[in-house]
Amino acid sequence: MGASSAAAPTAQPRDNGRLQEHRQYMAESVAKTCVLWARELEIMATELASLVNRLETAVARLEKVGLSAPAGGSPAAPAGGAPEPAQQEEDCTVPFVLAYDDLLSGPFKAFLDTSNQIGGDVAAIAKMVQETFINQRAFLVMASKSQRPLDSELPQVLEPTGKKVQEVIAFRESKRQSPFFNHLSAVSESIPGLSWVAVSPAPAPYVKEMGDSAVFYTNRVLKEYKDKDKVHVEWVQHWNNVFKELQQYVKTHHTTGLSWNTRGGNAMSNLKAAPANCGVPPPPPPGIPPPPPMVPLVPKAVAAEDDGRAALFASINKGTDITAGLKKVDRNAPRLPPGVWTPQTVRDDQKTHKNPSLREGPKPFVKQTETAPVRAPTRESPERPPKFALEGKKWFIEYQKDKPSLVVDNAKMDQSVYIFKCQNIVVQVKGKVNSVILDSCKKSAVVFDNLVSSAEVVNCQSCKVQVMGIMPTITIEKTDGCHVYLSKQSLNTEIITAKSSEMNILIPKEDGEFVECPVPEQFKTVIKGHSLVTTCTEKAG
Structure with a gap:
C-alpha cells in the first residue's frame, strides 16, 4: 500500500505535463490556421478590389459611349476655345482600340509627363509625338469600321500618319544646335515605327527594329545625364517602354497585319x-451551321462472291454434320477399265512421287528493286511586287528585276541604302550616304560616290560594287562571286571576308586601267605553343 500510494503522485504530474503540451500544440495549430486564413482573405480582397476597378472602368467607358453624342448632333465644344484632346478623340469599344487607349494612358503618358518636366525642345517634340499617336488612334478607329481599301487607295488612307511622322523628323533636323539633340534624335529614329500599319505579314518585328534604332542616341543621353539628372534617365526608360508596349500590342492584336472590319464600310x-462615334463593334459571326440532312441508309447489295463465301463458312461451321451429304461408295460397284479418264482421275504428271518437281518448296523471296522516291515538287515563293521607296532614313530597293538604270538622287549623309533580292539590276547612288547593303541579290551591281561607314555584300551571287570616292570598309559574307572596284581615294579601304569565294579587288592604275587582285580563300593553320598561327596558301597551277 505504501509503494502504490507513493507512485500515484508521480504519475499525475506526468499526465498534467502531457496535457499541457497537447494544449500548446493545439493552440499553435489554430494560430497557424488563422494566419493562413487571414492571408487568403487578404489575397481575395485584393483580387476583388482589382475586379471592381476594372468593372468601374468598363462601365465608365460604356457611359461615355452612350452620353458623348447627344440626339441633337455632335457634342458642343467648350466655350471660348477648341475642344480638349480627350473630346477630339473618337470613342470606340472595339478591343484593339481600347488596348491602344491603355497604351496611351500608361507608358506614353509617363513619357509625356517626363518630357514636360525636361521642357524646351524635348517637350515640343513630345507634343508632336502625342499628336502622331492620337492621329494613329483615329486611324485605328476608322479601320475598326472599314474594310481593307484597295492597294491604290491605301497610300491616301495612310497619308495623315505619314505627314505627322515627317513633321517629327523635320523638327529634329531643324534643331541640330539644340542642347537636347540626342533626345530629339532618339525620338526621330524610332517614330517611323508607327508605320507598322502598312507592314504585313509580321509588323511586330518592324516595331522592335525601329525601337532599337534609337539605342545609339539613348545611350548618349544616359552617358551624359547618368550622374547629373535622373529625370533624363527616366525619360529614356519611358521612351523604351513605349515601343516595348507598342510591339506587344501589335503582336497581340495585329499579328499578321492591321485588323480591318470585313463587314465594315468603305x-x-x-x-x-469622320463621325463622332465608331458605333457598336462589328456583329459576331453567325453560329454553328445546322447539320446536313440525314442520308437514308440503303443496305448494300451483296455480291455473288460474298454469297459463295458465306455458304462455305456456313458448311464449315456444321462440324461433324459436314459429311452428312456425302454418298457412300459401293465396293461391289463395277470399276472403270484402265486408261479411261474422268474429271476425277489423277494423272501421272499430277502425282508427286512420279513428278519430283512438284515436291519442290516455294521459291525463295526475291527482293524487288526499289524505285527512286518521288519528290514533291518544290513550291516557289510567290513573286512580290518591286519596291523603291524611302522610309525614314533608309532607301528600300527590293524585288527589282532587269532594270539597269535605277538611280537614288539627293541621298543624304544620315541615310542608308538597302538592296534586297534583286536580279540583273544596276543601282547608282548619288551623294554621300551612311551605308550600302546588298542582300540576297544575283548578277547585280551598285555604284556610289562616298560612304560614311561601310558597304556590305551578304548572300549574293555574281555581284559588283564600285566606289567613286571614299569607302572606309567593305564586308563580304556568304557570297559566291564579287568584284570590288576601288578608286584612288579608297586605297585604304579595309576588306573583311567570311564564307565567300571568287572575290576580286580591282585596284586602279595611273592610266585608268584596273589591276585584278584575288582575295585568298585557302588558309593554313599551325600550332605554336598554346596558340594558332594562320597564313594564306596558294594553289599550285
Whole structure:
C-alpha cells in the first residue's frame, strides 16, 4: 500500500505535463490556421478590389459611349476655345482600340509627363509625338469600321500618319544646335515605327527594329545625364517602354497585319466623314451551321462472291454434320477399265512421287528493286511586287528585276541604302550616304560616290560594287562571286571576308586601267605553343 500510494503522485504530474503540451500544440495549430486564413482573405480582397476597378472602368467607358453624342448632333465644344484632346478623340469599344487607349494612358503618358518636366525642345517634340499617336488612334478607329481599301487607295488612307511622322523628323533636323539633340534624335529614329500599319505579314518585328534604332542616341543621353539628372534617365526608360508596349500590342492584336472590319464600310468614305462615334463593334459571326440532312441508309447489295463465301463458312461451321451429304461408295460397284479418264482421275504428271518437281518448296523471296522516291515538287515563293521607296532614313530597293538604270538622287549623309533580292539590276547612288547593303541579290551591281561607314555584300551571287570616292570598309559574307572596284581615294579601304569565294579587288592604275587582285580563300593553320598561327596558301597551277 505504501509503494502504490507513493507512485500515484508521480504519475499525475506526468499526465498534467502531457496535457499541457497537447494544449500548446493545439493552440499553435489554430494560430497557424488563422494566419493562413487571414492571408487568403487578404489575397481575395485584393483580387476583388482589382475586379471592381476594372468593372468601374468598363462601365465608365460604356457611359461615355452612350452620353458623348447627344440626339441633337455632335457634342458642343467648350466655350471660348477648341475642344480638349480627350473630346477630339473618337470613342470606340472595339478591343484593339481600347488596348491602344491603355497604351496611351500608361507608358506614353509617363513619357509625356517626363518630357514636360525636361521642357524646351524635348517637350515640343513630345507634343508632336502625342499628336502622331492620337492621329494613329483615329486611324485605328476608322479601320475598326472599314474594310481593307484597295492597294491604290491605301497610300491616301495612310497619308495623315505619314505627314505627322515627317513633321517629327523635320523638327529634329531643324534643331541640330539644340542642347537636347540626342533626345530629339532618339525620338526621330524610332517614330517611323508607327508605320507598322502598312507592314504585313509580321509588323511586330518592324516595331522592335525601329525601337532599337534609337539605342545609339539613348545611350548618349544616359552617358551624359547618368550622374547629373535622373529625370533624363527616366525619360529614356519611358521612351523604351513605349515601343516595348507598342510591339506587344501589335503582336497581340495585329499579328499578321492591321485588323480591318470585313463587314465594315468603305475606308475612304469613313476617313472623310469622320463621325463622332465608331458605333457598336462589328456583329459576331453567325453560329454553328445546322447539320446536313440525314442520308437514308440503303443496305448494300451483296455480291455473288460474298454469297459463295458465306455458304462455305456456313458448311464449315456444321462440324461433324459436314459429311452428312456425302454418298457412300459401293465396293461391289463395277470399276472403270484402265486408261479411261474422268474429271476425277489423277494423272501421272499430277502425282508427286512420279513428278519430283512438284515436291519442290516455294521459291525463295526475291527482293524487288526499289524505285527512286518521288519528290514533291518544290513550291516557289510567290513573286512580290518591286519596291523603291524611302522610309525614314533608309532607301528600300527590293524585288527589282532587269532594270539597269535605277538611280537614288539627293541621298543624304544620315541615310542608308538597302538592296534586297534583286536580279540583273544596276543601282547608282548619288551623294554621300551612311551605308550600302546588298542582300540576297544575283548578277547585280551598285555604284556610289562616298560612304560614311561601310558597304556590305551578304548572300549574293555574281555581284559588283564600285566606289567613286571614299569607302572606309567593305564586308563580304556568304557570297559566291564579287568584284570590288576601288578608286584612288579608297586605297585604304579595309576588306573583311567570311564564307565567300571568287572575290576580286580591282585596284586602279595611273592610266585608268584596273589591276585584278584575288582575295585568298585557302588558309593554313599551325600550332605554336598554346596558340594558332594562320597564313594564306596558294594553289599550285
